[in-house]
Amino acid sequence: MSQLAEDAQSEPASAAPASDPTYDGLRLHQLTKSFGGGFTAVDALDLDVPRGSFFALLGPSGCGKTTTLRMVAGLETPTSGSITLSGQDITFAKPYRRPVNTVFQSYALFPHLDIYENVAFGLRRRRAKEVKAKVEAMLDLVELTSQARKKPAQLSGGQQQRVALARALINEPEVLLLDEPLGALDLKLRRAMQIEIKRIQTEVQQTFIHVTHDQEEAMTMADTVAVMNAGVIEQMGAPAELYENPRSTFVANFLGQSNLISGTVASRSADVTTVDMHGIQVSVPAGRSHVDGDRGWVGIRPEKVLIGEEGAELDAPGNTIPGGVISDVSFVGVSTQYLVRMPWGQELQVFSQNTGRTRMFRTGERVELSWRPEYAFLLDQAQDATAGAQRDAQ
Amino acid sequence: MSEGVRRRGRIGYLLLLPAAAWLLLFFVVPFYSLVATSLFDPSGSDFRGYEMDYAFGNYADVVRDYAGPFGRSLLYGALATLFCLVLGYVLAYAIAFKSGRWKNLLLVLVIAPFFTSFLVRTLSWKLILADDGVVVNTLQALQVLGDDGRLLATPVAVVAGLTYNFLPFMVLPLYASLDKIDHRLIEASGDLYANPFVGFFKVTWPLSLPGVVSGTLLTFIPAVGDYINAQFLGSTNERVIGNVIQSQFTDANNYPVASALSVLLMVLILAMVLVYVRRAGTEELL
Numbered sequence: 001m002s003q004l005a006e007d008a009q010s011e012p013a014s015a016a017p018a019s020d021p022t023y024d025g026l027r028l029h030q031l032t033k034s035f036g037g038g039f040t041a042v043d044a045l046d047l048d049v050p051r052g053s054f055f056a057l058l059g060p061s062g063c064g065k066t067t068t069l070r071m072v073a074g075l076e077t078p079t080s081g082s083i084t085l086s087g088q089d090i091t092f093a094k095p096y097r098r099p100v101n102t103v104f105q106s107y108a109l110f111p112h113l114d115i116y117e118n119v120a121f122g123l124r125r126r127r128a129k130e131v132k133a134k135v136e137a138m139l140d141l142v143e144l145t146s147q148a149r150k151k152p153a154q155l156s157g158g159q160q161q162r163v164a165l166a167r168a169l170i171n172e173p174e175v176l177l178l179d180e181p182l183g184a185l186d187l188k189l190r191r192a193m194q195i196e197i198k199r200i201q202t203e204v205q206q207t208f209i210h211v212t213h214d215q216e217e218a219m220t221m222a223d224t225v226a227v228m229n230a231g232v233i234e235q236m237g238a239p240a241e242l243y244e245n246p247r248s249t250f251v252a253n254f255l256g257q258s259n260l261i262s263g264t265v266a267s268r269s270a271d272v273t274t275v276d277m278h279g280i281q282v283s284v285p286a287g288r289s290h291v292d293g294d295r296g297w298v299g300i301r302p303e304k305v306l307i308g309e310e311g312a313e314l315d316a317p318g319n320t321i322p323g324g325v326i327s328d329v330s331f332v333g334v335s336t337q338y339l340v341r342m343p344w345g346q347e348l349q350v351f352s353q354n355t356g357r358t359r360m361f362r363t364g365e366r367v368e369l370s371w372r373p374e375y376a377f378l379l380d381q382a383q384d385a386t387a388g389a390q391r392d393a394q
Numbered sequence: 395m396s397e398g399v400r401r402r403g404r405i406g407y408l409l410l411l412p413a414a415a416w417l418l419l420f421f422v423v424p425f426y427s428l429v430a431t432s433l434f435d436p437s438g439s440d441f442r443g444y445e446m447d448y449a450f451g452n453y454a455d456v457v458r459d460y461a462g463p464f465g466r467s468l469l470y471g472a473l474a475t476l477f478c479l480v481l482g483y484v485l486a487y488a489i490a491f492k493s494g495r496w497k498n499l500l501l502v503l504v505i506a507p508f509f510t511s512f513l514v515r516t517l518s519w520k521l522i523l524a525d526d527g528v529v530v531n532t533l534q535a536l537q538v539l540g541d542d543g544r545l546l547a548t549p550v551a552v553v554a555g556l557t558y559n560f561l562p563f564m565v566l567p568l569y570a571s572l573d574k575i576d577h578r579l580i581e582a583s584g585d586l587y588a589n590p591f592v593g594f595f596k597v598t599w600p601l602s603l604p605g606v607v608s609g610t611l612l613t614f615i616p617a618v619g620d621y622i623n624a625q626f627l628g629s630t631n632e633r634v635i636g637n638v639i640q641s642q643f644t645d646a647n648n649y650p651v652a653s654a655l656s657v658l659l660m661v662l663i664l665a666m667v668l669v670y671v672r673r674a675g676t677e678e679l680l
Contacts, residue, residue, distance in 0.1 A: 075581050095584040096593075108582035112600045121596075125587035167586070 021087035025050040026072065026175050026207065031081035033067050041067040043231035044081065049175070049209060049224075051086075054201050056210045056222030060254070060388070064231040065211045066105075069177050072209070073102045085174055096125070101168035102177040105184075107160050109152035115139070115163050116148040122171040138170045141200065158189045165197065169204065178210040182217065194221050215255045219243065227251050229388065243301075247290045249379050252299050254388035259305070259348045260297040262381065273378060278344040280321055288377040295381040302349035304375040307338060307367050308358070314370035324348070324367045329360070336360055340367060432653035440647050452654040460638050460655060467634040467659070470549065471618035474556035475564075478613045479606065481557070482564035486605070487598075489565075490572035504565050512559065516626050519555050520546065523627065547629035555623035563612040571605025572598070607674050615663055635659055 026049040033042040042064040049055045057065040070076035072083060074095030082091045090098050101122065109118050119138055123131045139145045142162040152160055161181060168176055178197070182190045198221050201208045212218050218225045219239035226236040227250070235242060235251045246252040249260060263277035273289040275282050277298050284298065308314045310322065327347060328339035338350040338361065350369065352358065361367060431444070436452055438444035457464075489500045507515060522529055523545040530546075533539040545551050575598060583593035621636025628634075635655060642652035 073585055075585070094589070095581075096587045096589050100585075102582070102585045104578055104582060104585075106576070106578055108576065108578040110579060110582070110597060112597075121583070121588075122586035125592060125596075171586070 024086050027084045029082045032079045034079045040231055051207055052205050053224055054208045054222045056218035056225045058218040058225050059228035061213055063228045065228045069179050069211045073100055073177055074098050099174040101171050101173040103164045103168045103181045105180040107164040109163055111152055114149050114151055119166045119170055138166045142166045157185055175207045180212055245288050249383040249385055250388035257302055258299045260299050260385045263298045265294040283373045284376045284378040285374055291378050291380050297379040297381055299377045299379055300371050303351040304371050305350045306370045307350050307352050310366045320368050320370045322368050324369050326361050326363050326365045329363055428653050431649050432657050434650040436650045452650050456654045463633050463635045463638045467618050470553050471614050473553045474617045475610050475614040477557040478561050478564040482568055486565050486568035486572050489569055504562050516622050520626050523551050549632055551627040552624050552632050555627045556617045560613040560617050564609040567608040568605040571602045575601045
């Protein structure tokens with residue numbers, strides 16, 4: 001998976017030649033979907049999903065992720081581009097002719113059929129053998145054996161969700177598509193189902209493509225996450241890598257939260273870029289610097305920022321940023337979240353783990369901030385610093 | 395609390411009262427009178443008066459004498475219902491799934507015939523199917539009908555008239571049922587390897603059954619009892635039970651026979667509906 005992530009990072013747009021019969025995964029090449037009125041939902045998308053991976057397509061609503069999924073399922077016809085699965089072109093194949101099944105956001109369980117028949121539906125259409133044994137094994141996998149003869153309406157939301165999963169999974173599709181499958185569940189159930197789906201995927205070893213707008217869900221479940229925005233993939237990689245080393249302000253803000261501080265590139269060396277940040281020199285590893293010009297956003301995650309009393313030596317001299325004033329404190333139990341107003345007027349977020357080793361600061365106190373240079377990243381200042389920020393976070 | 399419940403109960407009964415009184419006066423009393431009349435001595439007359447002698451033989455008589463019209467009523471009703479179902483399903487399906495912004499206009503057009511009288515519409519069919527009319531001439535030219543072939547005064551005309559007159563009663567419940575179907579279910583069936591044809595029979599059709607059941611009932615029940623179509627579009631050979639009842643009441647003044655026919659028709663339809671609904675297994679869907 002890391003191999004893939006690196007590929008994506010070095011050359012995102014050249015990943016997919018139109019068709020390559022040796023590639024056994026799902027390949028989207030220059031896939032485009034325009035709707036009437038000139039709205040382009042998906043814009044020349046190139047994407048490789050390796051066989052057997054748990055792949056998440058993450059993005060805000062309206063970013064084109066569901067349209068992409070529907071094109072893979074055959075429920076939407078691409079305007080241009082191609083979809084190949086195991087080297088076979090399925091761009092215009094009818095949905096009932098592709099080895100792809102979908103877990104619908106609304107579940108779309110057949111209300112007139114009982115759970116058993118819902119799960120057996122795909123097998124019966126393909127005149128599969130041993131329907132009974134397969135359905136029973138599948139119901140066992142999703143722990144619904146005792147509900148087999150009930151109608152969907154008699155089941156709880158979580159149970160219906162599992163039926164939808166079983167109904168798709170039983171067909172052993174080459175690719176299983178999950179369209180915001182947990183959106184209708186409450187938080188606790190959603191957590192349980194995330195683990196459950198991950199367990200099932202590990203067990204069946206099939207390719208799962210999970211569409212979601214919930215970054216936490218994408219990061220917990222998937223082994224590769226593609227962040228999608230305005231019809232294109234912003235960045236793709238393993239969850240930790242995306243989180244630690246975002247390449248755009250959108251990714252930095254959409255996956256978790258980031259402090260983005262305006263700075264000017266002072267010097268570049270083979271492994272470090274030095275940035276002048278409001279008169280303070282900070283360094284960013286070259287591999288985390290995504291700026292060609294000389295103005296950039298220095299990014300740092302709130303939990304990577306250390307906070308200490310004025311004059312405290314948080315790190316080596318010259319690597320601390322003095323002059324902060326606490327403007328807001330919120331205690332959330334495991335951590336305390338501070339807003340610190342910096343001398344240049346910007347408020348930075350700092351999450352401090354409540355280890356008990358440091359005391360809590362109060363509003364108005366003067367503090368110093370610091371962070372390890374290897375955690376910082378540098379983004380292009382041409383990008384909007386608030387792109388992808390979730391409303392509740394800012 | 396129990397006081398409140400009791401009061402709410404009392405209000406419920408009060409609200410029932412006007413309709414109940416209306417039904418008592420105009421349904422229960424006449425119905426009782428109808429059943430009683432059906433058991434009167436058939437030898438009575440308007441002039442001499444009738445006597446109640448529990449003449450259950452009246453029923454045996456009408457079954458023996460009027461089996462033909464009974465059979466025709468049921469046959470014509472059933473055929474009209476079948477044609478309505480086929481035509482109506484296609485139309486309702488098109489309106490529900492394929493009509494886009496024309497949906498409301500099409501629905502208005504379905505109901506539009508109700509703005510003119512049933513009688514006038516049936517009479518105009520008489521013109522449409524007339525011997526020298528366009529339809530007959532065209533069919534003759536196409537050799538579908540012989541040179542002296544006709545449509546008027548045939549069972550074809552009666553069934554056609556019934557089909558036409560009761561089509562909206564089929565289309566509206568079918569439309570209501572089809573329109574409710576979540577389109578994503580049809581997508582899901584396609585995703586699960588059902589081609590559009592199989593998807594229709596495995597998903598759309600079963601989910602539209604409530605509409606099929608209520609549509610067929612709303613068509614079949616009035617179509618069996620209807621005698622206007624047979625009277626205007628048929629000949630004496632197409633006399634249905636409604637014609638017999640009407641003539642027994644108004645021309646022959648044979649009230650016991652007319653009443654026995656009415657009661658028998660009612661019981662027959664009721665029994666068939668019960669069997670049908672039970673067989674369709676859609677009590678829970680209705």
